[in-house]
Amino acid sequence: MDKEDYIIEDDYDPQSRFEDKDIIATRFWEKKTLEQLTKKEWELLCDGCGKCCLNKLEIKGKVCFTNTYCRFLDTKSCLCKIYSHRLQKVNDCRDIDIQAVREKPRWLPKTCAYVLLDEGLPLPSWHPLITGLASSVHNAGFSLSSRELINETEVEDYENHIVKWEDL
Ligand code: SF4
Numbered sequence: 001m002d003k004e005d006y007i008i009e010d011d012y013d014p015q016s017r018f019e020d021k022d023i024i025a026t027r028f029w030e031k032k033t034l035e036q037l038t039k040k041e042w043e044l045l046c047d048g049c050g051k052c053c054l055n056k057l058e059i060k061g062k063v064c065f066t067n068t069y070c071r072f073l074d075t076k077s078c079l080c081k082i083y084s085h086r087l088q089k090v091n092d093c094r095d096i097d098i099q100a101v102r103e104k105p106r107w108l109p110k111t112c113a114y115v116l117l118d119e120g121l122p123l124p125s126w127h128p129l130i131t132g133l134a135s136s137v138h139n140a141g142f143s144l145s146s147r148e149l150i151n152e153t154e155v156e157d158y159e160n161h162i163v164k165w166e167d168l
């Protein structure tokens, strides 16, 4: 893909997602199923960890995460650089919808807020909806921002990059 084919969306402030205090105060995630969430509530649930943008291998029916990442991920902010048109530009980029959350074998990390809620578990204390801060996922060490990672453009053999992090 040529650089001209995509737009780097670098003026987005992740904290802006948490400005609507009224919605957050309802603690909607404790009262609704995933099916009942509005689009806005659904978007708010994402903790911004970036771990769904790691490349994975399926080996003997099991998903193995690697520490290699999609070339469009900004590994500092853990944001997609082409978010609004990612599904058109990247063939294997997946929209995170209910089908994706429930797919077996599971390919979203075990800390993913959608996975947790679908399993009837609470959001962790570091989730931005609990702290009110988009940065809390990074500060708690649950995002990709402080991990040793390799851009997929530099990878020759993904099998050499399988990782077994506790939070995957
Ligand atoms: S793994 Fe889940 S919570 Fe983390 S960025 Fe992806 S969709 Fe959001």
Ligand code: SF4
Pocket (backbone or CB within 6 Å): 052, 053, 070, 071, 072, 073, 074, 079, 080, 081, 082, 083, 086, 090, 093, 094
């Ligand atoms: S294109 Fe998809 S997989 Fe790549 S960084 Fe963006 S959201 Fe993640």
